[in-house]
Amino acid sequence: MESVIENRLGTSREARRIAFLLKCLTRPVLRYSPLTPPMLRLAGVFDWGASVVMRPSRHTRIERVRLDGFHGEWIRTEGITNPGRVILYLHGDGFFSCGLRTHRNLVAGLAARSDAVAFSVAYRQLPGAPLSTSMADALASYRWLLDQGYGADDIVIAGDSAGGFLAFTTVLSALEAGLPVPAGIVTLSPLADLDHVARKPYPHTRKDAYIPAHRLKGLKRLLLAGMDEDPSPSTRDLTGLPPVFIMVGSREALRFDAELMAARLAEAGVPHRLQIWEDQVHVFPVFAGVVPEGAQALDEIAAFVYEVTPTPRPTARAA
Template identity: 70%
Template sequence: MEPVIEHRLGSSPKARRFALFMRVFIRPVFFYSPLTRFMLRLAVVLDWGAPLLMRPAKGTVVERVELAGFHGEWIRPDGRAADRVVLYLHGGGFFCCGLRTHRGLVARIASRSDAVAFSVAYRQLPGAPLPVSMADALEAYGWLLDQGRKPENIVIAGDSAGGFLAFTSALAALKNGLPAPAGIVALSPLVDLDHEARASYEHTRRDAYVPVHRLKALKRLLLAGMDGEPLPSPCDRDLRGLPPVFIVAGSREALRYDAELMAERLAQAGVPHRLQIWEDQIHVFPAFAGAIPEGREAIGEIAAFVRDTTSPVALAD
């Protein structure tokens, strides 16, 4: 099987202006802030302030759920109930962002997919290393199954670091004898923790705001206590048995490298997949759908994948 890659051409003036804003105002903050435990703790400010800018649509019902050592939240657009569930794992480099920063994005995906979403506040740095984040993501999937949710109606989705967790959760479910979800959606996913090859990738230095040069230091923090163990990079795992995968990435972002690499590995494993590369779009551009028309279009593509890969659902009145 050859990698299935679609190139979505064209970039709107709004998208170009937004990318310029990110390069001028956001990139310097991410590039020059020291990656210390103190700075990692300050990153929580992003999640606190997010509701001021990234609210879900009016009428969306949000319900907090306590799990074992962490929590999540149901997101029900227009208060609906549905059999179809999007299990969402937020990005943020395993140290920043959270439920609030991604609530608007998750609500949009759920609404367009005729689904409800369960968004997970998995534990992350500086309080927890990568194995804990991975365990929490898997626990959330198992919890949905325990609640009677059918695996054929669950799609695991995530962006960036959350894309990493979407893959590891599905792989761990298969390894532990749990049923596979209906599909996986990965937005600009991180899938390779060996950063040497990405360092020389042509788009790494042109990324609008992702500080790829900090990934080596981040890797040391993430893998604390895992000395001698193999890297848990999804791209290096046995991917056979995974459900259909849909990947979205921008053409000029550093993690396009990961998206293309994962498409190649999925093809080698015989896993049905599709990678869309959107011209001149920034990292996780669907998260900015309120400002970028291509973000709204990409969410439509994500929603179509979710609907197509799940069983028919019955919406409650």
């Protein structure tokens, strides 16, 4: 199977401004901050700050759900006609930062455009939990949705960056456990390979507006604590995955991962599509309220959700 690769050309002034600000303000922090437990805990505070500056629309209803050792939240927006369609969302930011608040507007916008409800997961992260725990929480969230009465064919698993890693591993773990696979997978700028050496010569690694790929070596050591093998999606058998939609910026470090996964999906015969957006920053749809390309990207993702879940069941126990 050949990869379907689409290039989205053109960069707005707003997108260029965001890239400049991130390069000046965020890149130095990520580049030089030590990967120590105190610093990682400090990064987690960013999610709390987001509740002040990133408030969801008054038309958005949030319902917190306590699961086994972690929690998630239902996100419902006004006007949804198909509560049987659900997006399971796994947030990103390196397995140590961000959370439900930082991604709430992104998830709400995606759910509204997709005529779906969303379940966003606050999986456990560093420094309190290694990657194995994050993966277990993501899979438990999918199992929980199935237990609530949702059909696998009505669920799309989506994630950005580290959440993209989890989106892939959740479905791969579901396959290994004999669970039905979801209707589709959406990943935004996914981290798919923890190998810091393979990406070094890749030209876009040095052009990223703010992600310092060289920090992956230290992060990998923390993430794989207690694990015998590297569970990176790019190294695993991808046979049996549902249709996949990958979106990435043309000049970001994780374009390496996006193109690698497209090649691996093609080898496995998995239907997939890779969109490369010119000069967009890492997970640019999160800036949909500021950057016009972000809103356009959410529309593209929603079209994929409609495509793989054309006729969801009208009700489920959690709706």
